[in-house]
Structure formats: C-alpha cells, structure tokens
Amino acid sequence: xxxxxxxxxxxTFGLIEASVIALxxxxxxxxxxxxxxxxxxxxxxxxxxxxxxxxxxxIAPALPLPLAVAVAVVAxxxxxxxxxxxxxxxxxxxxxxxxxxxxxxxxxxxxxxxxAIASTDARSLPVPLQRxxxxxxxxxxxxxxxxxxxxxxxxLAIHGVLQYTTLGTVMRATSxxxxxxxxxxxxxxxxxxxxxxxxxxxxxxxxxxxxxLYAPVRPTFGFGYLIIIFxxxxxxxxxRPYGAMLGAVLIGVTISxxxxxxxxxxxxxxxxxxxxxxLLVRPEGIRRGTF
Amino acid sequence: MGLLAGCTGGDGGEGSADPLTVGVLVPxxxxxxxxxxxxxxxxxxxxxxVNAAGGIGxxxxxxxxxxxxxxxxxxxxxxxxLISVEEVAGIIGPTSLTYxxxxxxxxxxxxxxxxxxxxxxxxxxxxGEYVYRTVPSDSIGGRAIxxxxxxxxxxxxxxxxSMALMVGQREVYQSxxxxxxxxxxxxxxxxxxxxxxxxxxxxYESEVQALTDAAPEITALVASIEDSVKIMEAAxxxxxxxxxxxxxxxxxxxFLSQSEAVVTDGALGIQEAPYEAAQADGRxxxxxxxxxAYAGWEETRLFATNAYDAxxxxxxxxxxxxxxxxxxxxxxxxANVRAVAAPDGTVVTDFDSGAAxxxxxxxxxxxxxxxxxxxxxxxxxxxxxxxxxxxGDSWVEAGRVRPADL
Numbered sequence: 001x002x003x004x005x006x007x008x009x010x011x012t013f014g015l016i017e018a019s020v021i022a023l024x025x026x027x028x029x030x031x032x033x034x035x036x037x038x039x040x041x042x043x044x045x046x047x048x049x050x051x052x053x054x055x056x057x058x059i060a061p062a063l064p065l066p067l068a069v070a071v072a073v074v075a076x077x078x079x080x081x082x083x084x085x086x087x088x089x090x091x092x093x094x095x096x097x098x099x100x101x102x103x104x105x106x107x108x109x110x111x112x113x114x115x116a117i118a119s120t121d122a123r124s125l126p127v128p129l130q131r132x133x134x135x136x137x138x139x140x141x142x143x144x145x146x147x148x149x150x151x152x153x154x155x156l157a158i159h160g161v162l163q164y165t166t167l168g169t170v171m172r173a174t175s176x177x178x179x180x181x182x183x184x185x186x187x188x189x190x191x192x193x194x195x196x197x198x199x200x201x202x203x204x205x206x207x208x209x210x211x212x213l214y215a216p217v218r219p220t221f222g223f224g225y226l227i228i229i230f231x232x233x234x235x236x237x238x239x240r241p242y243g244a245m246l247g248a249v250l251i252g253v254t255i256s257x258x259x260x261x262x263x264x265x266x267x268x269x270x271x272x273x274x275x276x277x278x279l280l281v282r283p284e285g286i287r288r289g290t291f
Numbered sequence: 292m293g294l295l296a297g298c299t300g301g302d303g304g305e306g307s308a309d310p311l312t313v314g315v316l317v318p319x320x321x322x323x324x325x326x327x328x329x330x331x332x333x334x335x336x337x338x339x340x341v342n343a344a345g346g347i348g349x350x351x352x353x354x355x356x357x358x359x360x361x362x363x364x365x366x367x368x369x370x371x372x373l374i375s376v377e378e379v380a381g382i383i384g385p386t387s388l389t390y391x392x393x394x395x396x397x398x399x400x401x402x403x404x405x406x407x408x409x410x411x412x413x414x415x416x417x418x419g420e421y422v423y424r425t426v427p428s429d430s431i432g433g434r435a436i437x438x439x440x441x442x443x444x445x446x447x448x449x450x451x452x453s454m455a456l457m458v459g460q461r462e463v464y465q466s467x468x469x470x471x472x473x474x475x476x477x478x479x480x481x482x483x484x485x486x487x488x489x490x491x492x493x494x495y496e497s498e499v500q501a502l503t504d505a506a507p508e509i510t511a512l513v514a515s516i517e518d519s520v521k522i523m524e525a526a527x528x529x530x531x532x533x534x535x536x537x538x539x540x541x542x543x544x545x546f547l548s549q550s551e552a553v554v555t556d557g558a559l560g561i562q563e564a565p566y567e568a569a570q571a572d573g574r575x576x577x578x579x580x581x582x583x584a585y586a587g588w589e590e591t592r593l594f595a596t597n598a599y600d601a602x603x604x605x606x607x608x609x610x611x612x613x614x615x616x617x618x619x620x621x622x623x624x625x626a627n628v629r630a631v632a633a634p635d636g637t638v639v640t641d642f643d644s645g646a647a648x649x650x651x652x653x654x655x656x657x658x659x660x661x662x663x664x665x666x667x668x669x670x671x672x673x674x675x676x677x678x679x680x681x682x683g684d685s686w687v688e689a690g691r692v693r694p695a696d697l
Binding site: 265 | 322460487488489492493494495496497498500501504517520521524527528529530549551553554
C-alpha cells in the first residue's frame with residue numbers, strides 16, 4: 001500500500017525542484033522562440049547568476065540578499081545581450097547548426113572565465129538552514145517555500161510581459177515569423193536583445209535558487225543541469241513558454257517520485273524516459289498552440 | 292601528466308652522476324587536487340634533506356609529479372609516463388581512487404611503490420612484494436569506526452545500538468562499507484539501513500528521506516566533503532535526529548568550514564592518531580614545525596605524516612641497495628622496503644640515522660610518525676586511530692582506538 005504522506009512529500013520535493021527547472025526552461029525556450037537555435041551556453045548563465053551573488057555578498061556583506069540577487073539577475077541579463085551580440089547575432093543568418101556549435105564553444109568560454117575568476121571551489125550562499133514545518137505529514141522549510149514563491153512570482157511576471165505588454169506582443173510576433181515581423185515594421189533586433197535580457201535573467205535567477213537549495217555548488221554546475229532544463233523544454237514543446245512550465249513540473253515530479261519509489265541513483269534517467277515516451281506519442285510536446 | 296618538479300638540491304659536486312628520479316603519483320588537479328598539495332611538499336622536503344646529505348650513492352634525488360586527476364584513465368597515462376619516460380626508481384602513491392587502474396603496471400614493471408594514501412581494502416590481499424603502504428587499511432579504519440560507535444568510553448557521547456550506512460558509489464568509499472557494517476554487527480549493534488548513493492548529485496532528498504525513515508541512532512557517512520555537506524544539510528532540513536560518523540576525508544577543518552555548526556556539531560570523525568612514541572620523543576612536533584615552515588602551512592595536513600614515512604622508507608630502501616649492490620635498481624629497492632623496517636633491526640627514525648646505520652652494515656628498523664611500520668605479508672601496517680568530535684569550527688579528540696583494541 002502506498003504511504004500517502006510519503007507520496008505527498010515526494011510530490012512536494014518534485015515541485016521544489018520544478019521551480020528551478022521551470023525558470024530555466026522558460027528562459028531557454030523564450031530565447032529559442034526568437035533565435036531558433038538550441039543554446040548550449042545557456043547553462044552557464046545559471047552559474048554566472050549564482051556566483052555573481054556569491055561575489056556580491058562576499059565584497060558587501062551588508063548588502064541584503066534579495067538586492068544582490070536583483071543585481072545579479074540584471075547583470076547576467078545584460079551579459080546575455082552582450083554574448084548574443086558578440087557571438088550569435090553575427091552568424092544568425094547561417095542556420096541552426098553553426099549557431100549550435102558556436103554556443104558549445106561559448107559555453108566553454110563562459111565556464112572557464114568563471115572558473116578563472118572564482119576558482120573551482122564549491123560555494124554556498126548565506127541562507128539559513130532550517131528545520132521543516134510539517135503540515136499533514138509533509139515537511140517544507142520556509143526557505144523551500146520562498147523558492148517556490150519566488151519562482152511562481154517570476155513566472156507570473158513573464159506571463160504578464162508576454163500577455164499584457166507591447167514587448168510581449170512583438171516577442172510573440174517575432175517568434176512566429178521573424179521576417180514577417182520585420183516587414184511589419186517591428187524592430188526585431190531590439191526584440192531579440194530584450195528577449196535575451198529576460199532569458200539570461202531567468203537563468204540567473206534559476207541558478208541562484210538552485211544554489212539556495214543545493215549548495216555547495218561549483219562554477220561548472222550549469223552545464224550539468226542544462227540537461228534537465230532541456231528535457232523540460234522539449235517536453236513542453238520547444239519555443240512554448242507555458243509548455244516549458246508544464247514540462248518542468250512533470251520532470252521535477254518524475255525525478256522525485258522515481259527517486260523515492262524506484263532508486264535515487266537514476267534520477268536523470270527517469271526524466272528522459274518520460275521525455276522519450278511523451279515525444280513518441282506527441283512529437284510536438286505536451287502543450288498545444290504556438291507559444 | 293603533471294608538471295615536473297625538479298628537486299636536485301644543487302648543481303654540482305656529487306650531483307655529477309645521473310639523478311635518481313622518484314615519482315609522486317596522486318591527484319594534482321580536479322576535486323582531489325588537495326591530496327597532491329598535501330603529499331608533494333613532504334616528499335620534496337625529505338628529498339632535499341637527502342640531497343643535502345649527499346644524495347644516494349652520490350646521486351641526487353629528483354622528484355617528479357604524476358597527476359592522476361583522481362581518474363582511472365588519467366592515472367594510467369601518468370603511471371606509464373613515470374615508468375617508461377621518467378624511468379622512476381620508485382613511486383610514492385597512488386590513492387584508492389585509482390589504485391586498481393594501475394596496480395598491474397607496478398607489478399609488471401617491478402616498480403617499488405609506497406603509498407601514503409591508499410586505504411582501499413583491495414590492497415588487503417595484494418602487495419607486499421612491490422607495493423607497500425604507510426596508511427592503515429580501510430578495513431582497520433572501518434573496524435575502528437564500528438568499535439568507536441559502540442563504545443561510549445571512546446566516543447564520549449553514547450553507545451549507539453543502530454547504524455545506517457550511507458556510502459558513495461566509488462571504490463574509494465565502498466571500501467569502507469563492509470568493514471564498518473560487519474564490525475558493527477560483530478560488536479553487538481544493528482545495521483538498519485545500507486544506502487549506496489551516486490556521487491556528485493545536485494540533491495540527496497530521496498536518499499535522506501530513506502535515511503530518516505530508517506531512524507538510525509547514528510549514520511556512518513562515507514563520501515566526499517561536498518556530498519557530505521549536501522547530505523547532512525538535507526538530513527537536517529528533513530528532520531533527521533541521529534548522529535553522524537565520518538571518515539578521514541571529512542574529519543578536517545575544511546569540512547567544518549563548508550557547513551554550519553548546527554549541522555556538524557557533535558558529529559564523530561576518525562583520523563590516524565599520532566604515534567605515541569613519536570610524540571613522546573618530540574619527533575612529531577619537530578616534523579610539524581619543519582613541514583609547516585617548508586610548505587607554508589598553518590597546520591600539518593592529512594597524509595603528511597604518511598608521506599614522510601613513505602619517502603623515508605623508499606629512500607632508505609634505495610640507499611640499502613646502493614650499499615649492498617653498488618647500484619640502485621627497482622628490484623632491490625622493492626625488496627629493501629621491507630628490509631629497512633625489519634622489527635629485529637636497530638631502531639631508526641629518519642633517513643640520516645638510517646642511512647648511517649645501513650652504511651655500517653647494520654640492519655635497521657625504521658619507525659615512523661604514523662606507527663612502528665611493521666609490514667604484514669601484504670605490505671600493510673597497523674596504526675592507532677583518534678576519534679574526534681566536531682565542536683564549532685574545530686575537532687576535539689574524544690578517544691583513541693589502538694590496533695590491539697580491534
């Protein structure tokens with residue numbers, strides 16, 4: 001017989017991890033929507049976000065952590081624009097494969113630049129360790145609750161931008177057909193730049209939340225976690241932000257439940273089994289629609 | 292392959308003959324780079340002392356690095372490089388992380404090897420001809436952990452009746468699993484859970500949930516520092532109330548600096564205890580002072596005393612070959628490692644006194660900083676252990692386990 005509180009606990013852990021995955025997946029799928037290539041350098045933005053906060057709290061211990069996180073998100077957002085302008089935009093018309101290969105090279109550049117600055121040492125953020133608060137047999141620490149809340153707020157904000165702002169409208173238009181959007185008078189280059197800010201900023205925030213939950217971390221953690229983010233993105237249908245959110249929840253819960261009831265040694269395998277099965281049945285991903 | 296670390300101690304005089312090359316085969320890069328950083332300065336310091344005294348048969352010692360990166364394939368390349376290109380006369384190393392990958396190379400090439408770091412139980416029934424070690428086997432360390440967990444008079448906290456084993460899925464960690472578990476049962480305790488986990492994961496919530504469900508009084512955690520911090524913090528956040536017992540890799544200040552006292556306070560750990568005879572005659576303190584000044588350390592690091600004994604044994608074995616045969620070769624050095632620690636010889640405690648006695652034709656019994664260095668048939672030694680308890684940002688000794696207690 002299934003222990004319901006154990007199952008609820010596994011689902012809760014799944015939702016906590018899904019919060020991090022979802023932020024990363026939404027950011028990745030947004031940039032894919034307007035650039036149309038799979039960016040292997042994306043995971044490095046997670047690491048840069050986390051280590052920017054580590055750096056800020058080290059040089060300014062009095063700086064409130066939320067302010068340090070906000071600075072890191074903005075800084076990495078603009079770093080995304082710079083990386084795109086330097087490496088991706090100049091070859092944007094060469095097709096997906098050169099961009100993909102370039103992104104792998106950019107990933108190495110960003111990773112080892114961070115290693116050169118921060119060394120390979122594992123670091124943590126000054127977040128208090130807390131005992132769980134139990135409710136109906138399910139334990140959750142206040143920090144874990146804050147992580148879920150921050151991710152939910154960030155996703156609501158992205159939803160607001162997409163649905164209720166001019167930027168969201170032109171982003172959707174550019175994502176649908178960039179050439180047509182250009183003909184229609186939209187400054188698609190500006191749209192791409194702004195999308196990069198949101199995309200890289202979301203990655204930075206995901207990296208910070210990852211570090212809050214799973215510290216200590218090394219500067220190389222982003223690339224490893226990118227595999228999970230890819231799974232959620234593909235599951236949701238790449239280029240579809242709301243699909244990425246759904247995909248993240250499914251991946252997070254699958255990893256957690258599989259680890260709890262089968263074996264924790266194969267956590268990433270569970271995610272990819274689900275991905276393969278879903279894509280065999282629904283190649284377009286779990287969410288219908290174009291965005 | 293790592294960088295060359297020249298250590299010839301001069302450029303003239305008796306150094307006109309070809310230098311004798313000695314390899315230090317441990318990780319110098321990657322997550323275990325700290326092992327190389329702890330071992331190399333000690334070997335270099337001893338080699339410089341030997342060179343300052345005229346070297347071995349007038350030949351200066353030259354120390355070179357072989358970087359195993361803690362990876363089997365890199366270890367294989369580094370070992371082949373040391374043996375075939377550098378033509379080393381002997382090797383100090385490797386670690387348990389890569390021992391199995393290169394063990395055959397030592398035997399096939401007849402390379403005398405003294406490891407200050409490999410506690411792996413794989414060596415319990417190998418070695419003794421070419422491979423020796425100056426670190427006790429994990430089977431003895433695991434037994435000491437079990438004994439200390441059962442005995443309040445040793446750990447100072449209580450007599451733990453139930454234990455969980457959380458062990459990383461790498462040879463270096465798995466080596467401890469059977470000795471701890473079987474010994475704990477033998478000493479009257481109950482192992483309530485055995486949990487092998489994949490190392491290097493982002494989170495260990497599921498593993499920790501299984502641990503809290505088993506509700507052991509104490510958990511023996513055999514893992515890297517990074518994984519240990521994640522597991523112990525996750526366990527704290529999951530409401531785990533039991534105690535912890537850690538191995539040598541975690542029983543250091545570095546581990547305590549990476550987590551919070553609320554998690555680590557009261558955790559038990561194990562380290563080799565200083566050899567009482569070496570403490571009593573001031574050798575341990577003299578070594579601490581010398582290596583800290585030489586390497587710029589604030590405290591003597593893990594494996595430093597083991598490396599000191601390994602270097603002295605290897606260099607004395609070379610010297611004996613030079614005195615007996617007029618030359619240093621791998622075969623005689625390998626045989627002489629055991630010979631210079633013969634229990635019925637004249638007691639010596641460093642290279643100078645040992646070399647002088649050997650030159651006079653006296654059989655010597657090298658006694659080191661980690662223990663009396665009495666090799667069994669497989670080239671293993673026994674040594675006392677210190678049981679430590681985490682208290683804030685430092686470890687305090689709770690008790691000792693002597694080989695006779697086990």
